[in-house]
Amino acid sequence: MAKILMKGNEAVAEAAIRSGCRLYFAYPITPQSELIEYMAKMMPKVGGTFLQAESEVAAINMVYGAAGCGKRVMTSSSSPGISLKMEGISYIAGAELPCVIVNVQRGGPGLGDIQPAQGDYFQATKGGGHGDYRTIVLAPNSVQEFADMASEAFELADKYRTPVMILADGMLGQMMEPVEFKTPKTQEEMDELGNQHNSWCIRPNEDGDKKHHHEINSLEIDPHVLEQHVNELYEKYAVIEDKEIRYESYNVCDDNEVLCVAWGTSSRIVKSAINELKAEGKNVGLIRPITVWPYPYEAVKNALGKKVKSVYVFELNTGQMLDDVKIAVEGKVPVEFWGKVGGIVFTPAEIKAKLEACFK
Amino acid sequence: MKTELICAGFGGQGVLTIGKFIAKAGMKEGKNVSWLPSYGPEMRGGTANVSTVVADEPIASPIVSYPDILVALNQPSIDKFGDSVRENGVMIINTNMCPHGCKRTDIQIISAPMSDIATEIGSPMVLNMIAIGIIIGKTGLIKYETMEEDLTSFMKAKNPELLEKNLIAIKHGMEIGKQ
Numbered sequence: 001m002a003k004i005l006m007k008g009n010e011a012v013a014e015a016a017i018r019s020g021c022r023l024y025f026a027y028p029i030t031p032q033s034e035l036i037e038y039m040a041k042m043m044p045k046v047g048g049t050f051l052q053a054e055s056e057v058a059a060i061n062m063v064y065g066a067a068g069c070g071k072r073v074m075t076s077s078s079s080p081g082i083s084l085k086m087e088g089i090s091y092i093a094g095a096e097l098p099c100v101i102v103n104v105q106r107g108g109p110g111l112g113d114i115q116p117a118q119g120d121y122f123q124a125t126k127g128g129g130h131g132d133y134r135t136i137v138l139a140p141n142s143v144q145e146f147a148d149m150a151s152e153a154f155e156l157a158d159k160y161r162t163p164v165m166i167l168a169d170g171m172l173g174q175m176m177e178p179v180e181f182k183t184p185k186t187q188e189e190m191d192e193l194g195n196q197h198n199s200w201c202i203r204p205n206e207d208g209d210k211k212h213h214h215e216i217n218s219l220e221i222d223p224h225v226l227e228q229h230v231n232e233l234y235e236k237y238a239v240i241e242d243k244e245i246r247y248e249s250y251n252v253c254d255d256n257e258v259l260c261v262a263w264g265t266s267s268r269i270v271k272s273a274i275n276e277l278k279a280e281g282k283n284v285g286l287i288r289p290i291t292v293w294p295y296p297y298e299a300v301k302n303a304l305g306k307k308v309k310s311v312y313v314f315e316l317n318t319g320q321m322l323d324d325v326k327i328a329v330e331g332k333v334p335v336e337f338w339g340k341v342g343g344i345v346f347t348p349a350e351i352k353a354k355l356e357a358c359f360k
Numbered sequence: 361m362k363t364e365l366i367c368a369g370f371g372g373q374g375v376l377t378i379g380k381f382i383a384k385a386g387m388k389e390g391k392n393v394s395w396l397p398s399y400g401p402e403m404r405g406g407t408a409n410v411s412t413v414v415a416d417e418p419i420a421s422p423i424v425s426y427p428d429i430l431v432a433l434n435q436p437s438i439d440k441f442g443d444s445v446r447e448n449g450v451m452i453i454n455t456n457m458c459p460h461g462c463k464r465t466d467i468q469i470i471s472a473p474m475s476d477i478a479t480e481i482g483s484p485m486v487l488n489m490i491a492i493g494i495i496i497g498k499t500g501l502i503k504y505e506t507m508e509e510d511l512t513s514f515m516k517a518k519n520p521e522l523l524e525k526n527l528i529a530i531k532h533g534m535e536i537g538k539q
Contacts, residue, residue, distance in 0.1 A: 005384045005395070031399060114400060175422055176380065176395040178387045271420035347425045 003178035008146045008168060009034035011179045012102060013042070015150035016074050018184040020193045021100070022048035023073040025062035027055055029081045030114040031170035032104035036076065056081040060088030060101075067097035068216040070201030072154050072193060076102035078170070079120050080111055082128075089163050090129025094218030096233070098157035098197075100150070101135075102166045104173040107343035115343025116170035116265055121320035124167050125293040132230050134237045136164040136244065137293045139264045143177035145290075151182060158196060160240055167292065169316070171265045171345060240294055247296035251278065252285035252303045258358045259303050260286045261325050262314045265345065270314050272348035273355055284355055292321070300328035308333060310358055314351060315339045361416050363501055364424040366441050367491070368409035369433025369454075374488030378431060379410035381492055384510060385502035386414035394422035407436055414501060429499065431491045433474070438462050452494050454487070470494055472536050478529065483522065486529035493533015504530060 006014070013035050016024075024039045036052070043050035053059035059075050066073035077085060082103045092099055105120050107113040124137045136156050140146040146168055153164040185193065200214055220226035248267075251274050252259070262270040267288040274284045287303050289296050304311070310333055313325050319337040326335050338354050340346045365382060369375040376397050383393040396411045411424035429450045432438045434457040442462050445451055449467045456475035472494070478487040496504055507530055515523040 003387060005380070005387055005393070170399070171396065171422070174397060174399050176383060177419075177422075178393060269421045269423065275420055345423060347423055348421045349425050 003180050005176050006143060006179050007034050007174060007176050008140075008143045008172040009104065009174070010038045011143050011147040012076075012150050012166065012168075013038035015147035015181060016100065016154070017042055017046055017048070018181055019072065019151035019154045020185045020190055021072045021074050021150075021154065022046065023063075023066045023071055024048070024075065025051050025053050025059040025066070025073070026075050026077060027053050027059050027081060029078045031106055031116075031173050032076055032078045032102070034173070035102065035104070056084035057088065060085035060092075063099050063101075064088055064092050064095070064097065067092060067099040068095070068202050070194070070197030070203065072098075072100075072158075074100040074102065076104065078104045078106045078114075079108050079117070080106075082120060082123070086123070086129040088129075089135065090131050090133060091218045092163045093129070093133035093135065093233075094131060094229075095216050096161040097163070097216065098154075098161050099163050100153040100157055100166065101163060102168065105167065105169040107341070113343045114170065116172075116316060116345055117341065117343050118169060118264060118266065118316040119320070119341070120167065121263075121292065121315070121317060124165055125295070125324075133233060134162075134240070134293055136160070136162060136240060137167050137291065138164065138246075139167045139290060139292045140172060141264050141267045141288065143172065143175065144179050146172055147179050147181065156244065158193075160236060162236070162240075167264065169265050170343070244291060245294045245296045245299070246290035247299045248286075248288040248290060249299070249303065250274065250286040250288060251283060252287065252305075253283055254305055255283050255307060256285040256303075256305060257307055257309050258284045258355060259300075259308045259311045260284060260314060260355070261289070261300055261311060261321070262286065263289045263292055263321065266314050266316055269346055269348055270351055273351035276348065276352055277355060282355075282359060289321075295324050295328075297324070297328040300325060301330065304329065304332060311335045312355065312358065313337045314346070314354075316345060317341060362419075363414045363429065363499070364427050365412040365414070365429045365431070365495075365501075366409060366424050366427040366444075367412070367431040367433075368407070368437035368441055369431075369457075371406045371408045373408075373433045374485070375408050375431070375433060376410045378488045378491050379412035381507065381510065382414065382495065382502060383412050385506040388506050388510070389502060391415060392417065392419050394419045396422040396424075407440075409437070409441070429495060429501070431495070432458060432462075433487070433491070434458060435460055450498055452491055452498075454491075468498075470498060470537065477532060481525050481529050481532065483525050485522070486525050489526045489529035490533040490536075493530035493535075494537040495533075496530065497534035497537020499537075504534065
């Protein structure tokens with residue numbers, strides 16, 4: 001298929017539909033509104049349901065219901081709206097249901113502004129909602145990857161019966177890049193998807209046998225039952241941490257004296273600075289976590305090699321990933337941080353200047 | 361080879377569209393491209409700008425700090441981005457809306473009364489096509505044929521007259537760019 005020039009917001013919506021998502025509930029918010037617009041336009045054309053809910057809270061609970069019926073369902077929002085969805089996400093994680101949530105981050109806290117930011121890292125990777133749960137979080141850094149992650153997110157959600165978040169930002173949502181889509185699911189594949197969760201989901205009780213009824217619930221009033229449930233969740237998360245870590249190594253080599261760690265939009269800017277430094281004969285490596293939970297601790301640690309003297313973390317926040325990098329580095333070398341906030345995106349020249357200082 | 365472009369002007373002048381057509385044409389010619397608009401609580405008459413990158417290699421940052429080409433459709437665009445144009449870079453100025461122009465001598469400046477030319481062609485809407493024409497004529501960043509094919513594909517059936525005016529505007533811009 002030929003490449004199409006598309007905004008990230010539209011590309012992830014199209015990719016979700018091609019991955020078999022036929023249910024989408026959301027409430028508009030900048031800078032992700034093109035996503036909801038695209039769904040409003042396209043869902044009726046593929047026989048799906050688009051519903052603009054009265055609030056983000058309503059939308060995530062519609063997702064809860066649809067996921068309980070075993071269907072591929074998605075919602076999306078931007079930072080303040082995602083905060084509103086957090087209660088629902090906790091319920092969905094507790095009830096072990098698959099769904100996909102897209103967060104096109106903007107500046108915060110509070111209503112903040114509508115420019116790109118990465119201030120929701122803590123919220124996305126360290127819980128967000130109440131209770132002892134994790135969310136798989138995928139962080140794209142291009143329109144193509146944003147689109148590819150739609151199908152990957154649904155696969156992971158179905159495989160582990162857990163909510164999966166795609167953590168993008170205003171820049172990835174608003175920018176256009178060429179994107180190539182996968183072939184849409186065939187009717188046969190759609191039928192298969194529709195039936196894959198029949199063993200546990202809510203569905204018509206065809207034979208009338210009450211023993212066949214399924215319950216979807218996040219309330220376990222007996223502490224011993226809840227204890228067992230949370231332990232089982234924990235075991236599931238351990239498997240995810242073991243099998244589903246994704247990251248990119250860029251220019252990581254034996255003569256790196258400085259190693260950068262950056263995710264999402266930030267990593268694009270850092271790559272530009274690395275390219276410019278490379279042209280001047282200075283080799284700086286980059287580890288880009290693609291899953292920010294589970295986090296690629298080993299990859300960061302291994303990239304230290306023998307020569308790396310310092311690690312530099314760049315984010316569009318005040319250092320929310322810094323703790324994870326420090327855990328990975330195990331105190332072997334100093335870890336520096338530099339970031340921009342308020343919806344201001346740093347430039348390659350600024351990053352380059354910071355890295356050049358490491359060589360002095 | 362990587363070319364970085366900033367197009368800036370008033371909202372409604374079609375600046376975002378200049379970047380979009382350049383990116384689309386670049387993509388059709390097999391290049392890597394990115395298009396990053398300014399966005400915010402903006403409106404017709406407010407300021408708008410877009411960063412576009414066309415490159416043979418994969419594009420790292422889509423943010424352009426030092427453009428090779430600046431299209432300035434109004435004076436505030438020169439005031440904001442004029443100093444950032446790379447040495448020997450190209451600045452394309454719409455003299456109708458840039459009374460103070462640009463005083464730099466280390467870049468190539470192409471000035472044309474683009475608003476007047478658009479009105480002469482018969483539609484103020486084709487202002488941005490003149491700018492695209494100048495880019496093609498001056499730098500050869502994209503091919504005229506790619507633009508013609510793209511515009512024809514969605515305009516011919518809907519509005520053949522406007523298509524004609526757009527193509528005239530691009531050709532007119534190319535002449536200016538070649539001078």
